[in-house]
Amino acid sequence: MRLLRALAATLALLAAAPALAEEAPAVIRFGSVGFGPGQPFGTGLVGAAHSKGFVEAEFKDTPTKLEWTYFHATGPAINEALSNRQVDFAVYGGLPNIIGKAGGLPTKILLSGDRTTVFAVARSDLPITSVQDLKGRRIAVQKATIIHFVLLKTLEANGLSEKDVSIVELKNADQLAALQSGAVDAAFGASFLLGLRDQGVVKVIASTKTGGPTVQTFGGVLVHDAFEKAYPGATAKVVRGFVKAAHWAGLEENREEALQVWGKSGIPLSALREDYAGSPVKEQINPLLDDFTLSRFAAGIAFAKQQRLIRADVDLKSWVDPSYLNAALRDLGLEGFWTERAADGSPKPRG
Missing domain, CATH: 3.40.190.10 (Periplasmic binding protein-like II)
Known part of the structure; x- marks a missing residue:
């Protein structure tokens, strides 16, 4: 009986002991x-x-x-x-x-x-001033990315669908070259596109800054x-x-x-x-x-x-x-630093 009690006490101590220190990854x-x-x-x-x-x-x-x-x-x-x-x-x-x-x-x-702010840009030499003007146009984007999501959601919000445009799949650097050469009419991408805007090659026609919660990345x-x-x-x-x-x-x-x-x-x-x-x-x-x-x-x-x-x-x-x-x-004492948002993006009341 004493042996059993001693064994039980030992097991209890082992169960209560803290886990062995975690080995740091190399x-x-x-x-x-x-x-x-x-x-x-x-x-x-x-x-x-x-x-x-x-x-x-x-x-x-x-x-x-x-x-x-x-x-x-x-x-x-x-x-x-x-x-x-x-x-x-x-x-x-x-x-x-x-x-x-x-x-x-x-x-x-x-x-x-x-x-990420996503910008929709169109070549400056084309009569494109809004998302609606993209109908029938060639738009560069990298598919299966969050920007592809934004592109299709932006089209949807402006009464267009994927079938109304021609999507050309290009990586970021290739989009810049395609816009400069005239191989595409427009592109959706991050702020890397703004350099071409500053050079007069493209103009910004829309962005997620004003697109509402459904197009946010x-x-x-x-x-x-x-x-x-x-x-x-x-x-x-x-x-x-x-x-x-x-x-x-x-x-x-x-x-x-x-x-x-x-x-x-x-x-x-x-x-x-x-x-x-x-x-x-x-x-x-x-x-x-x-x-x-x-x-x-x-x-x-x-x-x-x-x-x-x-x-x-x-x-x-x-x-x-x-x-x-x-x-x-x-x-870190940061529980109130960021605004908690409701599903629609509006701030949740504190407390």
């Missing part, structure tokens, strides 16, 4: 969308996190090294890198997020990515399930680093420095200033997994199914894991 690999010739660089949340060293600072007392890779081919290349375990975390647009998940990529959404910071399960402590540190980066970029006194950081992408500062003009930066770099973020992902899932980009359904509820974000916000 390297953590990040993948995101890059801009610029030669060595590409990121903008927005990932650009701030990388340049300012917020994530590295979380690992300053560990042997862990960080690697940042920026992909010109954007979403599809990042999905492939996740699939091949070449990256552990990915920061990219919501549509390829969805395509990857539906295709079997074992990922979790840890926090929302930043909102969305994205996420995703982690591979295998990494998160093996290194939950390191995952928490990564999320803390990204939250700190979003907070730093969201402080208006840091706006100019943030623009300079994002200028490493090769996008002209004038274009970046226009991209972020008109609203506080913290509204565009909002990491919350609130009702608005979830509604955009839900719309993206429906869109991907309608476009036959995916066949399998995506369980959004099980895909999103806000626990790391909520812990970071609480620990």
Whole structure:
């Protein structure tokens, strides 16, 4: 009997003891969308996190090294890198997020990515002044990306459909060349297109700044399930680093420095200033997994199914894991810094 009681006490102590300390990963690999010739660089949340060293600072007392890779081919290349375990975390647009998940990529959404302003431009030598004027025109866009989503949603909001235009699939750099040569009439893309506007090659006819909530971009910071399960402590540190980066970029006194950081992408500062003009930066770099973020992902899932980009359904509820974000916000005292939004994008009443 004494032996049994001693054994029971020993088991109870083992059950109550804290888990063995997590071994630090040797390297953590990040993948995101890059801009610029030669060595590409990121903008927005990932650009701030990388340049300012917020994530590295979380690992300053560990042997862990960080690697940042920026992909010109954007979403599809990042999905492939996740699939091949070449990256552990990915920061990219919501549509390829969805395509990857539906295709079997074992990922979790840890926090929302930043909102990208999408511009619709048309060649200056053509009589195109509105989205309605795009009927019958050749429009360049990279398919299966969040900008492809915005293009079709913008057409829909203006009484047009995909059948009313000719979509030409081109990567970012190729879009610039196609507009200059006259191979396409218009393009949908990020602020990299504004350089051609400044040169007089194109004119802006629309943007998501004024397009309403149904055409807004969305994205996420995703982690591979295998990494998160093996290194939950390191995952928490990564999320803390990204939250700190979003907070730093969201402080208006840091706006100019943030623009300079994002200028490493090769996008002209004038274009970046226009991209972020008109609203506080913290509204565009909002990491919350609130009702608005979830509604955009839900719309993206429906869109991907309608476009036959995916066949399998995506369980959004099980895909999103806000626990790391909520812990970071609480620990950093930032629970009230960003505005929580309702599904339609309107601010939720506080309290």
